[in-house]
Amino acid sequence: MKKLFAFLFVFSVFSLTIHAQSAEEAIRKNSEEMQASIAAGDYEKFGSFFADDVIFKLAGQKPIEGRAAVTIAHKPMTEQGMRLVVVTQEVIEFNGYAHEFGEYEIYAKNGQKVDEGNYSTVWKEIDGEWKIYRDVVSSSIAAK
Amino acid sequence: MKKLFAFLFVFSVFSLTIHAQSAEEAIRKNSEEMQASIAAGDYEKFGSFFADDVIFKLAGQKPIEGRAAVTIAHKPMTEQGMRLVVVTQEVIEFNGYAHEFGEYEIYAKNGQKVDEGNYSTVWKEIDGEWKIYRDVVSSSIAAK
Numbered sequence: 001m002k003k004l005f006a007f008l009f010v011f012s013v014f015s016l017t018i019h020a021q022s023a024e025e026a027i028r029k030n031s032e033e034m035q036a037s038i039a040a041g042d043y044e045k046f047g048s049f050f051a052d053d054v055i056f057k058l059a060g061q062k063p064i065e066g067r068a069a070v071t072i073a074h075k076p077m078t079e080q081g082m083r084l085v086v087v088t089q090e091v092i093e094f095n096g097y098a099h100e101f102g103e104y105e106i107y108a109k110n111g112q113k114v115d116e117g118n119y120s121t122v123w124k125e126i127d128g129e130w131k132i133y134r135d136v137v138s139s140s141i142a143a144k
Numbered sequence: 145m146k147k148l149f150a151f152l153f154v155f156s157v158f159s160l161t162i163h164a165q166s167a168e169e170a171i172r173k174n175s176e177e178m179q180a181s182i183a184a185g186d187y188e189k190f191g192s193f194f195a196d197d198v199i200f201k202l203a204g205q206k207p208i209e210g211r212a213a214v215t216i217a218h219k220p221m222t223e224q225g226m227r228l229v230v231v232t233q234e235v236i237e238f239n240g241y242a243h244e245f246g247e248y249e250i251y252a253k254n255g256q257k258v259d260e261g262n263y264s265t266v267w268k269e270i271d272g273e274w275k276i277y278r279d280v281v282s283s284s285i286a287a288k
Contacts (some may be wrong), residue, residue, distance in 0.1 A: 004273070057262045060284045090278075092266065094238035099266050101199070101216045101278055109163065120264035120280035122236065122243050134234075134245055136264035138282035140204045 023098045024091040024132040026130045027123055031086045047071025051124055051131040059117070059139040081109035086119075098123045098130065104137070115141050167242045168235040170274045181265055185222040189213025191195040195268055195275040203261070225253035230263075240265045242258050242274065248281070259285050 009117055030049050037045040050056070056064040056073075062071050077084070083106070090101040099122055106115040117140040124133035149203040173191050181189040191211055200208040200217075204224070208214050221228070227250070234245040243266055261284040268277035 047148075057282065059261065059282045060162070063262075092241065094241060096235065097238060097243075099243060099278065099288075101280070117203065118207075118280050120266075120278070122264075134236075134264070136245070136262050136280050136282050138201065138203045139281050 008062070023093045023123075023125070027091055027098060027100055028088055030123075030130055031088055035084050035086055038074070038078055038082065038084045041081070043071060043074045043078040046074050049132055051126060051133045054132055054135065056135045056137075056139050058131070077106075082114070083107040091142070096125045097124075113141075115139055117141065133142065167237045167269070167274065169236055171242060171244055172232055172271045174267075176234055179230055181227050182218070182222055182226065182228045185225070187215060187218045187222040189224070190218050193272060193276055195277045196277065198276055200276070200279045200281075202281050218284055221250075226258070227251040229249075241277070242269075257285075259283055261285065 032045055034049050037043070047070055050067045050070045052067050054065070054067055054070055056070045058064070058073075064073050085105040085107070086102060086126045087104070088100055088102045089134075090099075093100045099120070102119055102121070104115075104117060104119055105113055108114050120136045120138075121132055122134035123130045125131075161247040166258055171204045176283055178190055178193050181187070188217070191214055194211045196211050198211055200214045202208070202217075208217050210225055229251070230246060231248070232241075232244055232246045233288045236243045236245075243264070246263055246265075248259075248261060249257055252258050262282045264282075266278035267274045269275075
């Protein structure tokens with residue numbers, strides 16, 4: 001019995017460690033792929049990183065609810081050849097969720113910066129994949 | 145042994161339920177007290193709801209780091225007799241942390257709305273009290 005408990009304890013700590021690493025790694029990888037999707041003009045791929053029941057809040061707009069709506073909202077960006085740059089500053093990992101804190105910049109096709117600011121993202125692990133569940137984007141340029 | 149496991153299971157579910165209720169309740173109560181503090185001109189009381197190592201991001205400003213800096217940053221608001229209205233839309237609770245999603249409005253002393261927008265707050269439970277640990281404020285008025 002003692003051995004079983006010892007095994008369970010070690011296994012739990014091991015699982016938590018593995019889990020903790022993979023969440024941040026998965027989120028950073030997702031962010032890279034999301035930037036690449038925008039650069040490639042593939043707004044549908046970009047949309048695939050959001051949860052079905054996402055709530056996405058851009059500065060000065062009504063909340064955008066649901067993956068389909070968030071996906072369509074990014075179509076103009078890709079059509080105009082914009083580029084998104086995301087810098088993850090911190091990932092705090094919870095059980096099945098994670099909070100990301102970061103900065104973003106958006107560049108027009110001609111290289112001019114058209115927006116920059118901060119974001120706060122709650123990721124949710126759904127069927128082993130990390131999806132954006134709640135997102136607040138705070139534009140700094142608009143606020144100046 | 146079976147009984148012990150059954151007890152532990154029931155106890156765990158019970159603890160989680162209790163814990164889940166108290167985090168959201170505590171956060172809603174804190175938000176009420178924070179609004180009251182601003183209305184009363186007490187920026188130091190307002191500041192007491194932030195963690196020592198908070199990072200607070202207002203739209204268009206550099207991140208404000210640490211409770212002392214966040215507290216001082218709210219001094220002008222109270223001196224000018226402003227009023228803060230906060231509407232908590234959702235609290236997702238994790239172990240020792242919680243994520244709050246909401247809307248805010250700020251009114252000048254004469255009753256005019258001077259700002260409104262969304263916020264995303266990560267609360268951290270520190271010595272049994274819920275403190276603001278990460279905060280992104282997204283101004284909607286500034287972005288229009």
